[in-house]
Structure formats: structure tokens, C-alpha cells
Amino acid sequence: MPTVIVCGALFDGRADTLTGPAEILVDGDRIVEVGGSVSRPTGTHVVDLSGRTVTPGFIDCHVHLTMAGSRIAAQTLSTSASKALTGLGLAQRYLSYGFTTLRDLGTMDPEWPTVDLRNAIAAGTVPGPRLVVAGHLIGATGSHADIGGMYAPRWHLPVADPADGPMQVRARVRTEHKYGSDWIKTANAGGYFSSGDDPARTTWFVDELTALVQTATQLGLPVAVHTGAAQACQQAIRAGVRSLEHAYLIDDDGIALAEEAGTFIVPTMQMTQEDLAELEHGTLPPQAVGKFTRDHTQILQAQHRIAASTVKIAFGTDCGMFPFSHGVREFQAMVTAGITPVRALKAATSVAAELLRRTDLGVISAGACADLVAMPGDPTTDITATASVDFVMARGRIYRNDTHEAQEDR
Numbered sequence: 001m002p003t004v005i006v007c008g009a010l011f012d013g014r015a016d017t018l019t020g021p022a023e024i025l026v027d028g029d030r031i032v033e034v035g036g037s038v039s040r041p042t043g044t045h046v047v048d049l050s051g052r053t054v055t056p057g058f059i060d061c062h063v064h065l066t067m068a069g070s071r072i073a074a075q076t077l078s079t080s081a082s083k084a085l086t087g088l089g090l091a092q093r094y095l096s097y098g099f100t101t102l103r104d105l106g107t108m109d110p111e112w113p114t115v116d117l118r119n120a121i122a123a124g125t126v127p128g129p130r131l132v133v134a135g136h137l138i139g140a141t142g143s144h145a146d147i148g149g150m151y152a153p154r155w156h157l158p159v160a161d162p163a164d165g166p167m168q169v170r171a172r173v174r175t176e177h178k179y180g181s182d183w184i185k186t187a188n189a190g191g192y193f194s195s196g197d198d199p200a201r202t203t204w205f206v207d208e209l210t211a212l213v214q215t216a217t218q219l220g221l222p223v224a225v226h227t228g229a230a231q232a233c234q235q236a237i238r239a240g241v242r243s244l245e246h247a248y249l250i251d252d253d254g255i256a257l258a259e260e261a262g263t264f265i266v267p268t269m270q271m272t273q274e275d276l277a278e279l280e281h282g283t284l285p286p287q288a289v290g291k292f293t294r295d296h297t298q299i300l301q302a303q304h305r306i307a308a309s310t311v312k313i314a315f316g317t318d319c320g321m322f323p324f325s326h327g328v329r330e331f332q333a334m335v336t337a338g339i340t341p342v343r344a345l346k347a348a349t350s351v352a353a354e355l356l357r358r359t360d361l362g363v364i365s366a367g368a369c370a371d372l373v374a375m376p377g378d379p380t381t382d383i384t385a386t387a388s389v390d391f392v393m394a395r396g397r398i399y400r401n402d403t404h405e406a407q408e409d410r
Contacts, residue, residue, distance in 0.1 A: 002027045002044045003396070005372060007054040010034075011380060013349035013363035016342050018053060018380055026370040029396040033366055049374045049391060049403060055345065056362050057100025057371030057394060058386075059352035060327060062224075062245055062266050062316025065090050066107040066114060084113035091117070091128045094324045096400050098373035098389035101130040101352075101361055103316070105185045105224055105245065106137035110161075115180045129394060130371075132356055134185035134224065138163060138172045138212065139203060166211035173215040184216040188236055189228035189248075192275065192295075193321060195287040199228030199248050199295065202235060209239045222357070224266075230254055237263050243314065243355055246271075248295065250302050255309045264355045266316035267306050269333035272299050274322040300337075307338035314355040315348035331379075331386045341383040370396040374403065 002025060009020040012034075025033040025040075033039060040046070065087030078086075091102060104114045118131035139162060163172045173184055188204040190197030197203065204212075209225075216223050223241040227233050228248040236244055237257045243264040247254070250265075258265060275292055278284035284292060306313065315334075319327040334344040353362030360369050372393040377385035390402040 002032075002041045003398075004038060004040055004044050004046045005054060005374075005393075006046060006048045006050050007052065007374070008050045009053040009378065010364060011053060011055040011345060011349075012365065013056040013346065013353075016380075018378060021050065022054075024054070024364065024372065026372075026393070026396050029370055031364060031366055031368045031370050034364055047391075047398070047401070052374035052376055052391065052403060053378055053385065054364070054372055054374045054391075055379065056349040056364055056368075057373050057392070058098045058328075058348045059101040059103075059315060059356070059362055060094070060099050060317055060319065060330075060348070061103045061243070061314045061352050061355055062268055062318050063094075063102050063104050063324075063327075064106065064318070064320025065102070065104050065117065066109060067320045080109050080111040080113045083107065083109055084117050087113065087117055088120075088126060088128060090320075090324050091121075091131070094319070094327060095127075095129040095394060096392060097325075097328050098375075098386070098392055099129055099327070100371040100373070100392070100394040101132065101356070101358075103132045103134075103183065103224075103356065105134050105183070105226075107135065108137075112179050118182075119180075127397075127399070130361075132182045134183040135176050135179060135181040136161070136172075137185050137187060137226070138169070138176070139187040163208075166207050169208050169211045170215045173212055173219065173221070177216075177219045177221060181221065184212065184221045184223045185226070185245075186212055186223060186241075187226040189226065189232035190291075191226065191228070192288040192292050193285055199291060202229055202232040204232075204235070206235060206239070209235060213239045213241060233258075237261050245316065246318075247306065248299050248302060250305065252305065255305055255311060258311045259309060262312065264312045264314045264351075265306055266314045266355075267303055267334075267337075268316050268318040268330075269303050269337055270326065270330040271318045271321060272296065272303070273329070273333055274326065303337040307334070312351055312354070313339065313343065313347045314352045315344070328387050328389075331383045335383045342380050344383055345379055345386075370394075 005024040009018040010022040023038040025038040066083035114133040121128040230251040233254040317327040349362040374391035379385040392400040
């Protein structure tokens with residue numbers, strides 16, 4: 001049944017200002033028409049959001065539906081089915097906050113729970129947001145990808161499959177492709193929540209990362225890299241990755257390289273706020289305390305550096321490492337770092353869609369996917385409005401409508 005959305009104001013994902021009042025005609029899973037007044041085919045359902053600002057559905061480019069940062073060592077030992085079911089519940093709740101597309105960047109599991117979850121949602125077997133997934137995190141022995149260091153050596157648990165040397169790296173990429181990953185996720189620097197590695201250290205050699213990117217590119221898979229050290233950021237950009245995740249300690253030279261290369265940065269700024277709060281309350285995981293205490297000032301400086309640049313910034317949270325209920329706070333963390341509200345909105349809509357190479361996402365225009373959210377207020381001037389989403393449509397289906405406005409069929 002066709003649906004007309006009556007908008008009080010509209011952010012189309014590309015413009016710097018709101019337009020409206022406006023109307024959007026949706027048929028099936030696509031936007032058919034956008035204008036001051038649109039057609040109303042027989043049987044059209046009209047949704048009155050004249051008291052709301054309507055935007056494209058939000059895109060979170062960095063989540064972990066099957067990982068729990070605060071208890072990752074224990075949670076990793078859960079079954080694949082348990083992780084997939086837990087991830088489904090998280091994805092459905094996150095959809096209600098306005099996140100209609102998620103890029104999941106890796107699970108610590110010997111199987112492929114996020115690929116299965118993506119396929120089930122795409123087939124309509126279960127409801128949920130659109131998923132784009134990297135099945136696993138590829139890294140060297142003892143790197144951020146090698147969670148095996150959290151267990152006694154005698155256990156030999158298959159919780160990670162590290163690669164050393166170009167040939168092993170190529171094999172891991174090919175396996176990800178074989179079993180259905182949309183992206184390749186790697187790590188070329190240590191992490192804060194992992195043990196035995198250091199974000200200030202580079203963990204791939206150039207020939208290893210080059211082999212990874214070359215293999216992925218040949219197979220048509222873009223590469224996202226967890227990175228931290230300034231040297232690691234530059235190594236990744238030169239290797240040709242599509243996105244830097246976190247870029248914790250990126251310097252001016254790294255920013256300049258990213259701007260020139262067109263590399264996207266997904267800065268996960270709310271994660272830093274979560275970690276600062278955990279550090280203050282004494283609840284940060286023990287393996288993170290020393291590293292984060294040493295680096296947090298530099299991380300905040302790097303975030304301001306990113307905000308002041310012209311680099312392509314895409315919205316990503318790292319939810320899973322902290323509660324999904326806090327994910328929408330990324331908008332406010334971005335603005336606190338110096339990103340304008342409009343740029344933050346674009347980061348979660350049109351720029352995120354560009355990162356994903358999806359011209360039909362992140363915009364409100366004829367032919368685009370009917371992913372729409374609405375909220376009171378003007379998020380282009382007050383970014384906190386994004387935390388008040390009360391209407392969600394994904395692929396033309398209404399998943400949430402708490403607006404209590406009059407609805408009618410015509």
C-alpha cells in the first residue's frame with residue numbers, strides 16, 4: 001500500500017539546511033516522489049509528521065552485535081546461535097532509535113553468526129535493520145585481532161585465527177569472501193580492550209597489509225582497518241584501505257594523507273567518553289587502564305584534529321564495546337569535538353552511504369530506499385534532537401510511530 005509522509009521539515013541527507021513543509025510518497029521499499037505536494041494513489045496511507053523533522057534513516061558504520069566489551073573473554077565462549085540471537089535483539093532495539101543500516105565489523109567466533117543474521121533479515125525471516133558485515137577481524141599473532149591471549153595457552157581455543165606473512169593473510173581474506181563477508185576488517189595497531197597489544201604500536205608489516213588490501217580489492221571487498229598509532233594510520237592509508245576505524249592517535253600528516261586519498265575516517269568518539277567515565281569510576285577493564293590513561297588526552301586531540309579537517313567523516317560508534325542504548329550519543333560527542341551538527345548528520349546519512357558505496361541509502365530522493373526517521377526539533381541546529389526519534393521507517397515498513405499524530409487512508 002502506498003504511503004505519503006507529511007513532513008513539517010525535511011533534511012535530505014545532502015543539503016546544509018532544512019526544507020519544507022514537504023511530502024514523501026513511498027511505494028514498497030522505495031521513495032517514489034518528494035515535493036511540496038505529492039501524488040496520492042488510491043488506497044494511500046497518510047502519515048502526518050507535520051510536527052516533526054524527517055531525515056534519512058541513520059547509518060552506524062561500526063558496531064559489534066555479537067561482542068560484549070565489558071566481558072569479552074567470557075562472552076566469546078558463548079555458542080554461535082546464542083550470539084546471533086542476542087545480536088538480533090540488539091539490532092531490533094537499535095532500529096527503534098533510528099538506525100536503519102548497520103555495518104558490523106567482526107565477531108570473535110569460529111562460525112559466521114553475523115552473516116547468518118544479515119541473510120535472515122534480508123530474506124524477511126526476521127525483522128531488523130539492514131546489515132553490512134565483515135565476518136571476522138583479521139590480524140597478526142598477538143594483535144588486536146588475536147583474542148586468544150586472554151586464555152591460558154594450554155587451552156588452544158579456536159576463538160581467533162591470526163595470520164602471519166602475506167600468504168596466510170591472503171588465505172584469510174579469501175576465506176572471508178568464501179563465506180559471505182561484505183567487507184574485510186583488519187587491525188594494524190593494538191587496541192585498548194584487548195590484552196598484550198598496544199594501540200601506539202603498528203602490528204602489520206607493509207607487505208602483509210598490502211597483501212590484504214590487494215586480495216580484498218581483487219575480490220571486490222572494501223577494507224576497514226582498526227588503527228591507532230600515527231604511523232599505523234599512515235600505513236593503512238598508503239595501503240589503500242577505504243576506512244580508518246578510530247584513528248586514535250592520527251597526526252597532521254595522517255590527516256593530510258587521508259584528505260588527499262579520499263580515505264574515510266570513522267572516529268567512534270562516544271567510545272572515548274564511555275571509557276573516560278569507566279576510568280573515573282574504576283570499572284574500565286584492567287587491560288585497558290594503563291594504555292587508556294596514557295593516551296586519552298592524545299585521543300581527544302586527534303578527534304579535534306579530525307573535526308577541523310576536510311576528511312570524509314562517517315558515523316560509527318563501536319557499540320557492543322559499550323551499550324547500544326548509548327549509540328545515539330555519538331552525534332553529541334561529534335559536535336562536542338568540533339563537528340557541526342549538519343556535518344554530523346551527513347556523517348550518519350549521505351557520507352556513511354558513500355562509504356558503503358550505496359547511492360540508494362542516506363538520502364531522501366526519488367528512487368532511494370524508503371529508510372526514514374522523524375524527530376521533534378531541528379537537528380541541524382540542535383544535535384540533541386537526534387536522541388528524540390519517535391518515528392522509524394525501514395525499507396518502506398513502519399517500525400515505530402510514537403508521534404500520536406492523525407493518520408488516515410485515502
